[in-house]
Amino acid sequence: MTADASAQHDMFSMPEQRSLWQDALEQLMRNRLAIFGVFVAFLLVFVSIFGPWLSPYDYTQQNLFRINEGPSADHWLGTDGLGRDMLTRILHGARTAFLVGLIVTIGTTVLGVVLGAAGAFLGGWVDALVMRLADITMAFPDILLAAFISVVFREKVLEFQLHLQEQYGWTISEGNRVYLDYLVIFGSLTLVQWYGKARLVRGQILSLREKEFIEAERALGASNWTIILSHLVPNSLGPLIVSITVGFGGAMLSEASLSFLGVGIQPPGASWGEMISDNLGQWRFNPHLVVMPGVVLAIVVLGFNFLGDGLNDALNPEQRRR
Amino acid sequence: MEEQPLLRVRDLVKHFRMPRRNLLRPPDVVRAVDGVSFDIWRGKTLGLVGESGCGKTTTGRTILQLMRATSGSVQFGGTDLCQLSDKELRRYRNGMQIIFQDPYASLDPRMTIGKAIAEPLMIHELSQTRQEARERVQELMERVGLNPYFNNRYPHEFSGGQRQRIGIARALAVDPDFVVLDEPVSSLDVSIQAQILNLLQDLQDEMELTYLFIAHDLRVVRHISDRIAVMYLGLIVELAPGLEIYDGPLHPYTQALLSAVPWTDPRLARKHQRIILEGEVSSAVNPPSGCRFHPRCPIAEEGCQVESPDLREVQPGHWVACHLA
Amino acid sequence: MGMDSSTQPETPHTTGSQADRMPLLQIQELHTQFETKQGTVRAVDGLSLDLYEGEVLGLVGESGCGKTMTALSIMGLLPGNGRAVAGAINFEGKNLLQCSGEEMKKIRGGKIAMVFQEPMTALTPTMTIGRQISEAMEIHLALSREEARERALELLEHVGIPSPRARFDNYIHQFSGGMRQRVMIAIAFSCEPRLLLADEPTTALDVTVQAQILDLIKQLAQEAGMTALFITHDMGIVAGSCDRVAVMYAGRMVEVGPVDDVLLNPRHPYTQGLLGSVPSLESKPGDRLYSISGLPPDLVSLPTGCKFWPRCPLADERCKEEEPLLEQYGNSRAACWKVMPLREVLGE
Numbered sequence: 001m002t003a004d005a006s007a008q009h010d011m012f013s014m015p016e017q018r019s020l021w022q023d024a025l026e027q028l029m030r031n032r033l034a035i036f037g038v039f040v041a042f043l044l045v046f047v048s049i050f051g052p053w054l055s056p057y058d059y060t061q062q063n064l065f066r067i068n069e070g071p072s073a074d075h076w077l078g079t080d081g082l083g084r085d086m087l088t089r090i091l092h093g094a095r096t097a098f099l100v101g102l103i104v105t106i107g108t109t110v111l112g113v114v115l116g117a118a119g120a121f122l123g124g125w126v127d128a129l130v131m132r133l134a135d136i137t138m139a140f141p142d143i144l145l146a147a148f149i150s151v152v153f154r155e156k157v158l159e160f161q162l163h164l165q166e167q168y169g170w171t172i173s174e175g176n177r178v179y180l181d182y183l184v185i186f187g188s189l190t191l192v193q194w195y196g197k198a199r200l201v202r203g204q205i206l207s208l209r210e211k212e213f214i215e216a217e218r219a220l221g222a223s224n225w226t227i228i229l230s231h232l233v234p235n236s237l238g239p240l241i242v243s244i245t246v247g248f249g250g251a252m253l254s255e256a257s258l259s260f261l262g263v264g265i266q267p268p269g270a271s272w273g274e275m276i277s278d279n280l281g282q283w284r285f286n287p288h289l290v291v292m293p294g295v296v297l298a299i300v301v302l303g304f305n306f307l308g309d310g311l312n313d314a315l316n317p318e319q320r321r322r
Numbered sequence: 323m324e325e326q327p328l329l330r331v332r333d334l335v336k337h338f339r340m341p342r343r344n345l346l347r348p349p350d351v352v353r354a355v356d357g358v359s360f361d362i363w364r365g366k367t368l369g370l371v372g373e374s375g376c377g378k379t380t381t382g383r384t385i386l387q388l389m390r391a392t393s394g395s396v397q398f399g400g401t402d403l404c405q406l407s408d409k410e411l412r413r414y415r416n417g418m419q420i421i422f423q424d425p426y427a428s429l430d431p432r433m434t435i436g437k438a439i440a441e442p443l444m445i446h447e448l449s450q451t452r453q454e455a456r457e458r459v460q461e462l463m464e465r466v467g468l469n470p471y472f473n474n475r476y477p478h479e480f481s482g483g484q485r486q487r488i489g490i491a492r493a494l495a496v497d498p499d500f501v502v503l504d505e506p507v508s509s510l511d512v513s514i515q516a517q518i519l520n521l522l523q524d525l526q527d528e529m530e531l532t533y534l535f536i537a538h539d540l541r542v543v544r545h546i547s548d549r550i551a552v553m554y555l556g557l558i559v560e561l562a563p564g565l566e567i568y569d570g571p572l573h574p575y576t577q578a579l580l581s582a583v584p585w586t587d588p589r590l591a592r593k594h595q596r597i598i599l600e601g602e603v604s605s606a607v608n609p610p611s612g613c614r615f616h617p618r619c620p621i622a623e624e625g626c627q628v629e630s631p632d633l634r635e636v637q638p639g640h641w642v643a644c645h646l647a
Numbered sequence: 648m649g650m651d652s653s654t655q656p657e658t659p660h661t662t663g664s665q666a667d668r669m670p671l672l673q674i675q676e677l678h679t680q681f682e683t684k685q686g687t688v689r690a691v692d693g694l695s696l697d698l699y700e701g702e703v704l705g706l707v708g709e710s711g712c713g714k715t716m717t718a719l720s721i722m723g724l725l726p727g728n729g730r731a732v733a734g735a736i737n738f739e740g741k742n743l744l745q746c747s748g749e750e751m752k753k754i755r756g757g758k759i760a761m762v763f764q765e766p767m768t769a770l771t772p773t774m775t776i777g778r779q780i781s782e783a784m785e786i787h788l789a790l791s792r793e794e795a796r797e798r799a800l801e802l803l804e805h806v807g808i809p810s811p812r813a814r815f816d817n818y819i820h821q822f823s824g825g826m827r828q829r830v831m832i833a834i835a836f837s838c839e840p841r842l843l844l845a846d847e848p849t850t851a852l853d854v855t856v857q858a859q860i861l862d863l864i865k866q867l868a869q870e871a872g873m874t875a876l877f878i879t880h881d882m883g884i885v886a887g888s889c890d891r892v893a894v895m896y897a898g899r900m901v902e903v904g905p906v907d908d909v910l911l912n913p914r915h916p917y918t919q920g921l922l923g924s925v926p927s928l929e930s931k932p933g934d935r936l937y938s939i940s941g942l943p944p945d946l947v948s949l950p951t952g953c954k955f956w957p958r959c960p961l962a963d964e965r966c967k968e969e970e971p972l973l974e975q976y977g978n979s980r981a982a983c984w985k986v987m988p989l990r991e992v993l994g995e
Binding site for chain 2: 018211212213215216218219221226230235315316317318
Binding site: 373374481483484511512513514515516517519520523538539540541542544545546547548564565568578579581582583584585586587588589590591596598599602 | 709710823825826853854855856857858859862880881882883884885886887906907910911920921922923924925926927928930931932933934935936937938939940942943
């Protein structure tokens with residue numbers, strides 16, 4: 001649709017100006033799949049904060065008399081092989097998934113934007129170095145590399161913790177050991193997943209810089225900062241936000257994979273991946289123990305992907321009013 | 323013409339280095355603009371014509387310092403723009419503006435057109451208050467024939483002609499003296515072309531604008547220009563008052579160019595003897611020796627291959643770079 | 648001014664030489680439509696047009712007027728969800744709209760060839776140009792590979808490609824704009840088609856190259872006695888290259904006739920506007936151009952009555968309500984209730 005703005009058209013008064021973000025929000029709220037994504041994201045945040053208070057059990061509390069049970073009134077989703085409440089562990093797994101998603105995403109975004117923008121703006125050997133690093137990282141399968149890094153990293157972290165213990169007498173309680181696992185996973189996944197965002201940011205900046213409308217800005221006398229803040233950022237933020245959202249789901253999935261392989265969250269810590277691998281032996285007799293964390297993981301990752309798609313459309317005005 | 327010209331371009335040169343293809347050899351250099359000089363007086367229009375790759379667009383960008391000249395000078399109201407730093411230049415930018423060929427590419431797709439038109443006002447701090455900026459945007463939109471009601475729309479919701487009006491409104495927001503029009507109508511439909519050309523003419527009369535009109539369509543250039551410069555391979559080959567060049571072109575390239583113009587009068591089309599040029603434009607990396615046009619020139623003599631002709635005034639105000647003219 | 652009621656609108660006026668010729672291509676009430684989210688786009692809306700053996704007809708109009716969609720309907724190459732929903736396109740006793748995919752494949756490139764605006768998108772980038780020409784001839788003319796190669800070389804030479812033997816094995820990106828268009832012309836002419844459709848063949852080219860290409864097409868068509876449909880937005884190209892011209896607006900034809908009549912004495916206000924929009928050699932610098940106000944209509948919701956009335960300086964109540972049909976005026980036909988000579992419109 002083209003707006004008929006010919007000279008002889010009746011003049012209306014000029015409406016107030018709206019921002020791209022207002023328009024985008026309105027657009028996002030019209031997309032059903034994206035609303036599902038928003039709902040999933042909010043639920044995840046809520047559960048990961050309040051999860052422990054929602055259930056009467058502790059996620060490590062065992063009851064060896066009631067193992068591998070199906071859903072019942074006291075254990076809505078049944079119990080696992082050690083008699084721990086499944087629902088509680090899934091709620092706790094949400095906290096792991098969310099924290100990993102959040103911190104890995106922040107880590108990769110900061111690393112990716114800084115390195116990508118540095119490459120694009122500075123060019124020369126900086127750019128070459130960043131891109132070769134990205135190529136090298138990309139040449140290995142993500143999970144394999146992450147598993148390798150986490151094994152090496154875990155050793156270092158444990159050594160360091162021991163060192164602290166000997167030197168200063170700092171000890172870590174059994175319940176807080178899981179935070180060491182988090183640290184290991186954050187580190188290894190950030191180191192493996194930064195390159196996508198770096199390449200994206202670099203490509204965006206390089207292609208936008210050649211666009212005629214950026215030249216038009218320079219012709220108007222806009223300073224570099226104006227160009228970066230009002231044109232480069234809004235135009236590259238769309239794809240970046242999409243990549244962040246989808247990456248969030250991806251990071252959760254990678255954490256689950258690492259934990260499934262046994263190099264991520266260690267028992268008794270709760271992670272959806274670790275729960276799947278833990279209960280895999282029960283697959284034939286109690287499939288719900290494997291299916292439940294799997295389904296939850298799938299729904300959450302799907303929700304983030306939908307949200308990413310919705311944001312992509314919402315942040316691109318050309319997709320609208322078509 | 324006793325008055326000082328508003329714009330005085332002298333020996334403007336812009337060379338581009340190509341990426342090295344062979345480490346052992348120096349990189350190729352494209353001589354896009356290779357020594358161009360002309361003046362434009364206040365309130366007048368100079369038409370710059372030539373075929374693609376002749377350097378006319380680069381000339382326009384280099385004058386505005388969107389690309390820095392390799393050498394030469396651009397005197398704008400007495401200041402040599404080539405000597406200014408980027409920061410100093412920014413303050414001069416409200417005096418000179420550009421309107422681009424492609425109204426699709428020259429607007430930020432993620433900025434509403436109201437914001438886009440207000441932006442130059444903000445950059446040069448031309449409006450003190452929000453309300454003042456708002457009023458100025460409304461006034462500008464109305465002036466270029468856009469309905470201010472649509473200020474919240476994004477560029478893709480407008481047709482090519484309307485987008486070109488948006489581009490014009492942005493350029494005029496800073497109240498410039500001089501505007502480079504880089505093929506402003508060549509991507510538009512015929513009837514819209516006429517609308518935009520009329521608008522540009524009205525604006526020039528009202529605001530005493532000075533235009534450098536870059537185009538390849540010789541019908542349009544004839545219509546809008548006071549003087550016309552013809553470029554070939556980075557050099558001006560002929561420069562004369564508009565009608566004079568059409569009535570009596572002196573350079574063989576201008577003659578060929580004019581003979582190829584598809585005039586809409588079928589009688590003219592039949593009567594006209596077309597001069598069909600042999601071959602294609604030579605490369606700007608290794609331009610031919612002597613007169614750059616000699617390989618395609620129908621009247622070239624041996625001397626043309628050796629000595630390159632200077633632009634000389636053969637009649638008052640009519641300059642041509644040809645040994646034989 | 649006024650309507651010449653003695654002539655019948657049904658029989659197209661033809662000059663003496665054309666009177667006894669049968670049309671080679673006959674488009675009858677063609678409706679081509681696209682389904683979009685906004686509704687049905689009427690790209691071609693009831694177009695009737697005859698193309699006579701040996702003539703060059705110019706089809707003129709602005710973007711979105713349906714000129715390209717007319718050509719693609721003839722070729723059976725409508726993109727995506729486009730469909731010729733009604734009408735007939737008769738060519739050699741067959742209605743092309745009812746031909747099967749197989750039949751159309753034989754006709755395309757064989758009997759009817761098309762030259763596109765952008766050779767880079769119309770030719771295969773991964774096949775040498777020599778192969779592309781000779782392959783068409785192997786298929787349509789049943790030539791052996793060797794024969795096809797020989798003829799392809801002849802053709803390349805004929806369209807003005809220097810040293811064709813050397814360029815035979817080149818790819819399309821190795822040619823300049825003008826040379827690419829020559830290659831495409833060689834392919835179009837390779838199977839000696841009876842009808843050539845040229846869609847803005849020179850729009851992407853420089854002025855001097857444009858003149859070369861137009862002359863080449865004209866010369867080749869004359870040699871082969873070929874009929875051609877030239878689609879263009881530029882009245883200047885029509886003036887120099889066509890015998891007859893048809894002007895399209897909003898999917899229909901508003902004026903048709905011999906080039907001299909239509910260009911020198913346009914009847915329809917739209918044709919007058921189009922001609923007035925192009926600066927002529929007579930206009931003085933500083934003159935205002937005669938411009939058509941407003942924008943072309945939205946093809947999803949066309950205006951009632953004459954489709955041009957919202958932009959027409961002469962429109963009155965009747966124009967808004969009743970759609971005018973093509974009527975004969977002198978040698979040409981126009982669809983307008985207000986037909987009058989150009990002089991009066993310009994106020995001379």
